[in-house]
Amino acid sequence: MTEDGTDRTVPGYRDTTALDLRSGTPVRDVPSPSPAVAGAPVHETTAIDRGAVPPPPATAEPVPLRSVEQHLDEILTAVPQPDPIELAVLDAQGLLCAEEVVSQRALPAFDQAALDGYAARALDVEGATPAEPAHLSVVGETVAGPSGPASIGPGMAQKVAAGAMLPAGADVVVPVVWTDGGMATVAVHAGPLAGTYVRRAGDDVAPGTTAVQVGTPIGPAQISLLAAVGRDRVQVRPRPRVAVLSAGSELVEISTPPGPGQVVDVNSYALAAAARDAGAEAYRWGVLPAEPRRLSEVLESQLLRSDLVLVAGTFASEGDPVQEALAALGPMQFSQLTMHPGPVQAFGRLGPDSVPVICVPGEPVAALVAFEVFVRPAIRMMLGKRQLFRRTVQAIAAERLLSPLGYRQYLHGQVMRHPDGGYVVEPLGDGGEAMLARMARANCLIVIDEDVTEVAAGGLVTVMPLLLGG
Amino acid sequence: MTEDGTDRTVPGYRDTTALDLRSGTPVRDVPSPSPAVAGAPVHETTAIDRGAVPPPPATAEPVPLRSVEQHLDEILTAVPQPDPIELAVLDAQGLLCAEEVVSQRALPAFDQAALDGYAARALDVEGATPAEPAHLSVVGETVAGPSGPASIGPGMAQKVAAGAMLPAGADVVVPVVWTDGGMATVAVHAGPLAGTYVRRAGDDVAPGTTAVQVGTPIGPAQISLLAAVGRDRVQVRPRPRVAVLSAGSELVEISTPPGPGQVVDVNSYALAAAARDAGAEAYRWGVLPAEPRRLSEVLESQLLRSDLVLVAGTFASEGDPVQEALAALGPMQFSQLTMHPGPVQAFGRLGPDSVPVICVPGEPVAALVAFEVFVRPAIRMMLGKRQLFRRTVQAIAAERLLSPLGYRQYLHGQVMRHPDGGYVVEPLGDGGEAMLARMARANCLIVIDEDVTEVAAGGLVTVMPLLLGG
Numbered sequence: 016m017t018e019d020g021t022d023r024t025v026p027g028y029r030d031t032t033a034l035d036l037r038s039g040t041p042v043r044d045v046p047s048p049s050p051a052v053a054g055a056p057v058h059e060t061t062a063i064d065r066g067a068v069p070p071p072p073a074t075a076e077p078v079p080l081r082s083v084e085q086h087l088d089e090i091l092t093a094v095p096q097p098d099p100i101e102l103a104v105l106d107a108q109g110l111l112c113a114e115e116v117v118s119q120r121a122l123p124a125f126d127q128a129a130l131d132g133y134a135a136r137a138l139d140v141e142g143a144t145p146a147e148p149a150h151l152s153v154v155g156e157t158v159a160g161p162s163g164p165a166s167i168g169p170g171m172a173q174k175v176a177a178g179a180m181l182p183a184g185a186d187v188v189v190p191v192v193w194t195d196g197g198m199a200t201v202a203v204h205a206g207p208l209a210g211t212y213v214r215r216a217g218d219d220v221a222p223g224t225t226a227v228q229v230g231t232p233i234g235p236a237q238i239s240l241l242a243a244v245g246r247d248r249v250q251v252r253p254r255p256r257v258a259v260l261s262a263g264s265e266l267v268e269i270s271t272p273p274g275p276g277q278v279v280d281v282n283s284y285a286l287a288a289a290a291r292d293a294g295a296e297a298y299r300w301g302v303l304p305a306e307p308r309r310l311s312e313v314l315e316s317q318l319l320r321s322d323l324v325l326v327a328g329t330f331a332s333e334g335d336p337v338q339e340a341l342a343a344l345g346p347m348q349f350s351q352l353t354m355h356p357g358p359v360q361a362f363g364r365l366g367p368d369s370v371p372v373i374c375v376p377g378e379p380v381a382a383l384v385a386f387e388v389f390v391r392p393a394i395r396m397m398l399g400k401r402q403l404f405r406r407t408v409q410a411i412a413a414e415r416l417l418s419p420l421g422y423r424q425y426l427h428g429q430v431m432r433h434p435d436g437g438y439v440v441e442p443l444g445d446g447g448e449a450m451l452a453r454m455a456r457a458n459c460l461i462v463i464d465e466d467v468t469e470v471a472a473g474g475l476v477t478v479m480p481l482l483l484g485g
Numbered sequence: 486m487t488e489d490g491t492d493r494t495v496p497g498y499r500d501t502t503a504l505d506l507r508s509g510t511p512v513r514d515v516p517s518p519s520p521a522v523a524g525a526p527v528h529e530t531t532a533i534d535r536g537a538v539p540p541p542p543a544t545a546e547p548v549p550l551r552s553v554e555q556h557l558d559e560i561l562t563a564v565p566q567p568d569p570i571e572l573a574v575l576d577a578q579g580l581l582c583a584e585e586v587v588s589q590r591a592l593p594a595f596d597q598a599a600l601d602g603y604a605a606r607a608l609d610v611e612g613a614t615p616a617e618p619a620h621l622s623v624v625g626e627t628v629a630g631p632s633g634p635a636s637i638g639p640g641m642a643q644k645v646a647a648g649a650m651l652p653a654g655a656d657v658v659v660p661v662v663w664t665d666g667g668m669a670t671v672a673v674h675a676g677p678l679a680g681t682y683v684r685r686a687g688d689d690v691a692p693g694t695t696a697v698q699v700g701t702p703i704g705p706a707q708i709s710l711l712a713a714v715g716r717d718r719v720q721v722r723p724r725p726r727v728a729v730l731s732a733g734s735e736l737v738e739i740s741t742p743p744g745p746g747q748v749v750d751v752n753s754y755a756l757a758a759a760a761r762d763a764g765a766e767a768y769r770w771g772v773l774p775a776e777p778r779r780l781s782e783v784l785e786s787q788l789l790r791s792d793l794v795l796v797a798g799t800f801a802s803e804g805d806p807v808q809e810a811l812a813a814l815g816p817m818q819f820s821q822l823t824m825h826p827g828p829v830q831a832f833g834r835l836g837p838d839s840v841p842v843i844c845v846p847g848e849p850v851a852a853l854v855a856f857e858v859f860v861r862p863a864i865r866m867m868l869g870k871r872q873l874f875r876r877t878v879q880a881i882a883a884e885r886l887l888s889p890l891g892y893r894q895y896l897h898g899q900v901m902r903h904p905d906g907g908y909v910v911e912p913l914g915d916g917g918e919a920m921l922a923r924m925a926r927a928n929c930l931i932v933i934d935e936d937v938t939e940v941a942a943g944g945l946v947t948v949m950p951l952l953l954g955g
């Protein structure tokens with residue numbers, strides 16, 4: 016096999032079991048091949064594992080080879096945006112506004128005092144100083160709240176609380192500290208210009224102006240604004256409904272102690288949690304039934320009720336019943352990706368409504384990596400978000416990192432701030448630690464590009480922090 | 486009044502309406518005091534507003550003066566942590582684990598192949614090379630899934646898929662690429678050491694070891710691990726139940742067009758959204774009734790059902806019915822804080838269960854600032870989070886910022902990355918824009934400390950980015 020793939024036996028296909036024959040050293044926990052065969056390049060297959068994920072299995076059926084970018088592009092191009100729906104403002108929290116919210120009201124609705132003081136006529140206080148105060152008759156007091164019409168004439172003032180309606184005739188509010196605080200008459204020590212400390216009707220939002228624009232994420236401040244203009248419901252981009260299913264004859268439900276050869280269905284839980292974290296309304300269906308007719312029924316019913324269907328499974332063997340059931344529902348493209356871990360991935364739009372279906376590997380670590388790389392951006396696109404991808408940072412690798420040529424590798428790591436600025440990342444997994452436990456300790460994915468086979472300790476590497484909500 | 490407050494008329498009290506007499510220039514939208522009084526320092530009161538929030542109102546009753554830190558300390562010291570509860574693992578998402586989860590199971594539960602290949606005895610393949618392969622009889626095939634007992638003897642191999650049970654007698658898996666891929670007999674081209682590509686029972690998690698520790702935030706990776714060890718429920722720190730109430734005779738429900746002097750209840754919506762964003766289970770009660778008996782009933786019933794009660798209101802006037810109703814339920818301390826906006830804040834533990842009650846200002850911008858400063862850390866403490874406060878960054882001020890001496894000021898701003906590294910922050914609000922709309926455009930709070938009165942354009946200032954979930 017050459018780097019340009021000219022000796023591929025099937026066009027577009029490359030046996031990825033041989034992907035790691037070129038670079039690297041054996042990982043610590045896997046015994047090295049015996050010295051007798053140390054010269055054989057095939058033995059360096061262990062190199063890229065780092066104890067984490069075995070090389071991709073040789074599949075019986077060659078599947079097309081494609082890059083991470085190609086697969087992601089296909090998904091993001093094909094994923095539809097669900098139609099906007101109207102929700103109560105509190106239910107709209109975290110979603111994107113899907114309408115131009117124009118205020119029918121003025122905010123504030125009436126001229127009001129901006130602070131506690133005396134509503135007065137600017138003319139009456141013009142030129143007042145502490146030495147030569149203006150004296151006004153206090154004709155009443157208004158606090159915030161519903162109030163009838165009030166007015167003042169020349170030489171009069173009304174005591175007002177912040178937020179209280181301004182009496183007709185008044186055009187200025189003199190703060191208490193600029194007066195002697197008098198009750199029957201007040202001595203005013205300053206002559207502010209007309210309009211000072213007055214909030215005019217519509218100053219905040221004028222009727223007919225846009226309060227919240229299309230595409231604005233709705234948070235507490237937007238809810239505040241929507242409520243203020245009298246909107247208790249708002250059109251938003253809805254949370255996509257994501258059904259999460261697991262496939263595999265080895266799977267048993269979480270409450271069933273696994274028998275010989277069986278493993279607990281981990282992925283439907285983990286992927287439902289990840290989908291919810293990404294903003295979806297996730298529905299965990301669980302383990303797909305083995306019986307072909309029932310299997311098809313489940314898939315069809317999930318296509319009817321979902322905006323996106325997510326299936327985790329191995330899909331490696333010939334005659335896989337899930338692959339066959341999916342194929343019967345529409346064009347489903349299984350691909351061998353130039354990606355580590357989890358090279359076998361699939362995408363299609365199935366059923367009468369062409370609902371997007373994404374298949375991710377069954378191995379739990381590979382499943383969550385695939386979720387990060389392909390599913391999370393798709394869910395964010397369905398939510399209408401502009402920023403589909405997690406922010407990445409460049410970090411200093413604390414250890415040497417190895418990666419197979421031609422493959423994009425994702426490693427779990429712990430990224431931390433460097434005392435001198437910037438970031439340092441430590442790959443997780445010295446091989447002696449559990450795969451799932453290692454993933455649970457990670458706070459980032461280290462991304463090593465296709466054309467990089469080695470990052471020296473101290474070299475820069477791309478890191479994708481995995482921040483969860485809260 | 487002097488800086489050290491020696492001329493306070495009441496001990497611990499300082500008339501905060503005069504807080505801004507020392508520094509600054511008038512804001513753009515508020516007319517300057519007339520030239521006739523330009524020399525009077527009182528006129529510079531307009532300086533700190535920046536069009537955003539008027540100086541704190543003079544209250545009829547002097548209330549104690551305290552710092553932001555003092556008030557926050559009192560709240561965080563008094564806030565209890567709700568008892569752990571057991572939830573289904575998917576409902577535990579985003580919460581902190583409150584138990585030491587010890588695995589009763591081994592992961593994997595059985596010795597298994599780490600990749601597709603041939604299970605064999607290391608002795609039989611020792612020293613094999615492509616030139617001198619070892620020939621083995623293939624006695625069967627095992628795929629992933631439930632399987633009965635199988636075994637191999639000397640000179641035998643079994644074809645195995647990744648995840649399949651290893652037959653008894655086998656101690657190595659030879660990857661397909663290291664063989665001729667034979668079906669009846671297989672020629673093995675390498676002699677890996679015993680244990681190569683074998684995942685032993687318990688390698689991932691051994692029985693009796695801790696899978697998830699107390700205090701671990703539960704995300705998709707932890708849910709994956711919990712499911713793998715057979716846990717469908719887990720003890721967590723629960724979301725605190727937060728009741729959100731608004732107080733004020735001027736308030737009407739969102740669906741009611743406000744009459745003269747009335748305003749829509751914005752805070753119960755905005756604060757419920759903020760509480761939920763902070764991780765609470767928020768319950769929006771709405772506007773408190775005016776009738777004293779009914780008011781007390783509502784407060785009492787909310788104390789019974791909540792871990793924290795949040796009340797937004799102005800609380801400035803004498804004989805405020807809400808203040809009186811609160812006082813009847815326990816010690817409620819109203820304080821004048823050295824804080825802008827929203828100096829009047831309160832905290833107490835009321836009712837038979839001493840439920841914490843936090844009062845924040847009624848002005849919607851000040852209410853959400855107070856939420857950020859006092860309520861969000863309290864909710865995070867109740868959730869058991871170690872990190873109570875938002876991360877702050879230092880940013881270059883794009884404009885000159887003014888702040889009253891002795892007061893900590895919070896300004897809404899927009900922070901962005903500087904092309905040369907670091908951050909730049911622009912204060913929001915040229916005065917011509919709505920207060921609520923300005924807050925809705927902000928992505929950070931600018932925090933100006935008590936002893937700072939001016940930050941020059943280009944100077945460094947502390948910024949608290951307001952990230953929402955997703």
